[in-house]
Amino acid sequence: MLSGRRLDLLDPSALDIEIEDIAHGLARVARWNGQTEGAHIFSVAQHTLLVEAIARRRTSLDRRARLAILLHDAPEYVIGDMITPFKAVIGDGYKAIERRLLAAIHLRFGLPAALPAKRFFGNPPQVPASIEREYLTPWNAREAETRYLKSFAKLVIPAEQSEGRNP
Numbered sequence: 001m002l003s004g005r006r007l008d009l010l011d012p013s014a015l016d017i018e019i020e021d022i023a024h025g026l027a028r029v030a031r032w033n034g035q036t037e038g039a040h041i042f043s044v045a046q047h048t049l050l051v052e053a054i055a056r057r058r059t060s061l062d063r064r065a066r067l068a069i070l071l072h073d074a075p076e077y078v079i080g081d082m083i084t085p086f087k088a089v090i091g092d093g094y095k096a097i098e099r100r101l102l103a104a105i106h107l108r109f110g111l112p113a114a115l116p117a118k119r120f121f122g123n124p125p126q127v128p129a130s131i132e133r134e135y136l137t138p139w140n141a142r143e144a145e146t147r148y149l150k151s152f153a154k155l156v157i158p159a160e161q162s163e164g165r166n167p
Contacts, residue, residue, distance in 0.1 A: 007078060012101050014108035019152050022105070025077030027145035033083060040138040044076050045148040050135040052151065054127065067155045068106075068115055070148075075101035109156065 001007060001021040008016070023045060030041035052069045055061060061069075073081070075098045087094055103113035127136075139147070 001078075009078065009097055009101070012104040014104045017105055017108040019109070019149065019156075022071075022074050022077045023145045023148040023152070026073070026148060027141045029076050029081050031081060033081075036138060038138050040140050042138045043141065043144045044073050044081050045144040046135065046139055048073055049144075049147055049151055050131070053131050053135060057128065057131070063155050064111060067109060067152075068111055070151060070155065071102070071105055071109065071111070074105045 001016075001018065002024055003018040003021050005016045005018060005021065007013075026045035026048065027043050028041075029044040030036075031044055031047050032042065034041050036042045048070055051072070052066055055069055056066065078101065079094075079097065082090070082094075099114075106113050106115070
């Protein structure tokens, strides 16, 4: 990793995970295999921030739920993003690595290793024009990384301060 950490993909340790590595990687991983228009990719970092913004507007979420949303695709910082049909073809091996990485990431940032599965069915939510303008035009990698880190800091720093730790 850019941080100098070595991450064992088969047996990841929470001690080897840094938010800066996650933000950097996710800002450079393209959603939909890069099949979007424009000069920049629609990154996994931007997708994650969009999901969190929509969820926050639809329901009241505590800090931990928002953090879980922000980290929901975090394993992709090292294993990349694959379209869902291809993940199904690859099968359990990929899913097992993804689960182990996500568990280590959750533990690193104070979440339970596994969260209850949530599925959303029905019509997609109406996206307010303000969110559409802000989140659906692809950002450059630096902007995506910076915004991701700022969102993370808003969720983690207040909790650390309330526990008497210095950021």
